[in-house]
Amino acid sequence: MIEATLCFPMRSRSDSAGDDTAAETANEVLLIEKRRGLGEGWYNGPGGKLEGDETPRECAVRETREEVGLEIDPADLEKAGELRFLLDGEEHTFCHVFLTTAFDGEPTASDEARPEWVDIDEVPYEQMWEDDRLWLPTVLEGKSVRGAFRFEGGEPLDEAEFVEYDLETGVSFADGD
């Protein structure tokens, strides 16, 4: 099974301070238009597969740097979701989802991704993985999710048919995940 990450940098158009979680104060999210590989041509968060012995946080930081050039401290990532993608009844990908409002730099396009700040009320779900509309709005509201999403039809995953799902909200995750 593949272990992967998604990272959603968020920002507020009008600066607001306080102890709120990232998604409670932010109203724009950084998406990428994927330029190659799984999900090519669709919008998603920066992210990708874990490499070597890196942790999910380290992976999210590395993928966000490689894809859009933002620097993030792993401690500034808020864990927001755990998603299981199943293909033909088999576990295919386990994906850790993170949010952050703390990052350095300006998003820059790479070979893999074209970044775009998007209002959280205008996320282009019709140009994203079909499951995203089921869990991403909840994540962008600052609530955590744990879900399983079943696809049928064989590899590659992005050409398989999305058939059903289970989703829990307001879940908690183990420290350090």
Ligand SMILES: Nc1ncnc2c1[nH]c(=O)n2[C@H]1C[C@H](O)[C@@H](COP(=O)(O)OP(=O)(O)OP(=O)(O)O)O1
């Ligand atoms: N169903 C669904 N919804 C939303 N997001 C995803 C899925 N399935 C997925 O695989 N994903 C996400 C999880 C990952 O962030 C990417 C896929 O990562 P990929 O591009 O294959 O990983 P990289 O490590 O960047 O790839 P290469 O470097 O090998 O090209 O999609």
